[in-house]
Amino acid sequence: MAYHKITLTVNGEAEQVDVSSNMTLLRMLREKMGKTGTKNGCAAGECGACTVMVDGEPVNSCMMLAIECDGKEIVTVEGLADNGHLAPIQEAIIDSGGVQCGFCTPGILIASQALLDRNPNPSQAEIQEALVGNLCRCTGYVRIIEAVQAAAKMV
Amino acid sequence: MKPPPFEYYAPTTVEEALVHLAEHGYDAKPLAGGQSLIPMMNFRLAQPAVIVDLNNIEGLSFIRPEDDGSLAVGAMTRHQMVEKSELIVEKAPLVHETMPQIATSQIRSRGTFGGSLAHADPSAELVCVSVALDGEFKIANQSGERWVPAKDFFLGLFTSVLEPEELLVEIKLPPFPERTGWSLKEIARRPHDFCLIGVAAVLTLDENNKCQGAKLVYLSAGDGPVEATQAAELLKGQDMTDEAIRAAAEKASAEEIDPSSDIHATAEFRRHLANVLTRRALKEALDRAKGN
Numbered sequence A: 001m002a003y004h005k006i007t008l009t010v011n012g013e014a015e016q017v018d019v020s021s022n023m024t025l026l027r028m029l030r031e032k033m034g035k036t037g038t039k040n041g042c043a044a045g046e047c048g049a050c051t052v053m054v055d056g057e058p059v060n061s062c063m064m065l066a067i068e069c070d071g072k073e074i075v076t077v078e079g080l081a082d083n084g085h086l087a088p089i090q091e092a093i094i095d096s097g098g099v100q101c102g103f104c105t106p107g108i109l110i111a112s113q114a115l116l117d118r119n120p121n122p123s124q125a126e127i128q129e130a131l132v133g134n135l136c137r138c139t140g141y142v143r144i145i146e147a148v149q150a151a152a153k154m155v
Numbered sequence B: 001m002k003p004p005p006f007e008y009y010a011p012t013t014v015e016e017a018l019v020h021l022a023e024h025g026y027d028a029k030p031l032a033g034g035q036s037l038i039p040m041m042n043f044r045l046a047q048p049a050v051i052v053d054l055n056n057i058e059g060l061s062f063i064r065p066e067d068d069g070s071l072a073v074g075a076m077t078r079h080q081m082v083e084k085s086e087l088i089v090e091k092a093p094l095v096h097e098t099m100p101q102i103a104t105s106q107i108r109s110r111g112t113f114g115g116s117l118a119h120a121d122p123s124a125e126l127v128c129v130s131v132a133l134d135g136e137f138k139i140a141n142q143s144g145e146r147w148v149p150a151k152d153f154f155l156g157l158f159t160s161v162l163e164p165e166e167l168l169v170e171i172k173l174p175p176f177p178e179r180t181g182w183s184l185k186e187i188a189r190r191p192h193d194f195c196l197i198g199v200a201a202v203l204t205l206d207e208n209n210k211c212q213g214a215k216l217v218y219l220s221a222g223d224g225p226v227e228a229t230q231a232a233e234l235l236k237g238q239d240m241t242d243e244a245i246r247a248a249a250e251k252a253s254a255e256e257i258d259p260s261s262d263i264h265a266t267a268e269f270r271r272h273l274a275n276v277l278t279r280r281a282l283k284e285a286l287d288r289a290k291g292n
Ligand SMILES: Cc1cc2nc3c(=O)[nH]c(=O)nc-3n(C[C@H](O)[C@H](O)[C@H](O)COP(=O)(O)OP(=O)(O)OC[C@H]3O[C@@H](n4cnc5c(N)ncnc54)[C@H](O)[C@@H]3O)c2cc1C
Pocket: A044, A045, A046, B029, B030, B031, B032, B033, B034, B035, B036, B037, B038, B039, B054, B075, B076, B101, B102, B103, B104, B107, B110, B111, B112, B113, B114, B115, B116, B117, B118, B119, B121, B123, B124, B125, B126, B162, B166, B167, B168, B169, B192, B193, B194, B195
C-alpha cells in the first residue's frame, strides 16, 4: 500500500508524517503522534468523541482522512492548555462538574472552544446547538452547558 | 473500524478527476466531504479500490448569482458555507432554513451540497428540497456536460443518474415567482437526526390569493424524494382554505407517499405525521406567499 508524506500543524507544531491512504485523522493522531486525548467512539459521526479543530472548524476526525489534512492546522484537546495553564473552558468544566467518566470530554471541550472562538457570548440555545453532535451518557448535559456559560464569562 | 486500503488520487482540476474516474470505473469513488462515504468505509459497507479526492479542485466551491435570477451552487460547497451565506438567505430562503436541520456542526463543517445530492439518500433534506425548488444539476464527464432536472436525477435508494465516470459539478436553483411561500417541516427523534418523515412545500398564489401552483415533496417517504402531484393538483386554482389544505394533506399522506415501518416508527404513524406536517407546511407557505 502506498504511503504519502504530509505536512501539517498540530497544536501549533509543524509536523511531517507518513500516512497510508486509509488512515483517518483520528488514527494518525492517536497512533502516529501519541495524542490519545482524542477518543475513538462510534466511527460514524454519531458521538463526537473524536472532535478536533481543522482550520478552526470542529470536525469528526474519524470521518476525515489524514491525507486530506496536508497543509491544515489541527487543534486537539492537548492543544487547549497554554504552557500548562488550562484554558477557561477546561477550568470551567472541572468547576461545574461537567466531567464524569471523561470519555466525551475532549470532544466536548473542542466543540465548545470552536463555538466560543466564533461566538464569545453564546446563548443557551446556541450552546445546545453547537454540542448536539457530542453525546454524553453521564452528566445529563446541564453542567456541561453551565461550564460553557461560565467559560464565556471568564474570557 | 477502519477503511480498507485504497489507491488515492488528489486531482486539482475536474478534467483530471474525470480521467481517473474513467480509468477506474466502478472501482473508484469520488470523495467530497466524506461524511457519508468515510463512515461507510469505516464499516466496510463501501470498499472502493480507488478514491478520487475532490477537495483540492479549485472552483467547485461557490455560491453565485446568475443573470437569469437563479443561484448557482458549486458541488463542493460545504453545508456550513451554505448555512451562513447571505445570498442563500436572499435567493433561496428554503435552503437557508433547511441547512441547520442537516446533521451536526461537525458534519456540516465537512459535508457538501453536491455530496449530499450525489449520495441520493431519500432521508436527506437537500434531496427533497432540490426537487421542491426545481433545481437543475450539471453533470460532467469526459465527453462534456449535461444538465438534468432534480426530479429526473434521483432514481431510487442511494441511486441517481450519475454514471461512475461522471461528476456532479454544479446545482442551479431558479428564482421563486412572485407571491411564493415555502416551508420545510420534519419530525426527527432527536433534532439533527435523519427524520422519521418530512415535507417541503412551495406555494405560489395568483392575484386573487388562489393557488396558482403548489409543490409538496416528501423525505423519508419512499425510495427517493416523493412528490405528491395529485395533492398539488387538488390545490390548483383553489382558495387556500383550511378545508382545501386538509384535503391535500389527506391525499398526499394516505395515497401518494410510501413510507416504511422500522424500529422507530410504523408506516401508519409516519403517514399520520405526514398529514399533520403537510397542513403545517402549507399554512406557513401560505402566510409567506401572502407576505411576498
Ligand atoms: C451522523 C450523521 C448524521 C447525518 N444527518 C444528516 C441529516 O440529518 N440530513 C442530511 O441531509 N444529511 C445528513 N448526514 C449526511 C451528510 O449531510 C453528508 O455530508 C452528505 O450526505 C454527503 O455529503 P459529503 O460531501 O460528505 O459526501 P461524501 O460522503 O464524500 O460522498 C457521498 C457519496 O456521493 C459521491 N459523491 C460525492 N460528491 C460527488 C460529486 N460531486 N459527483 C459525483 N459523486 C459524488 C461519493 O462518491 C459518495 O458515494 C448525516 C451524516 C452523518 C454521519
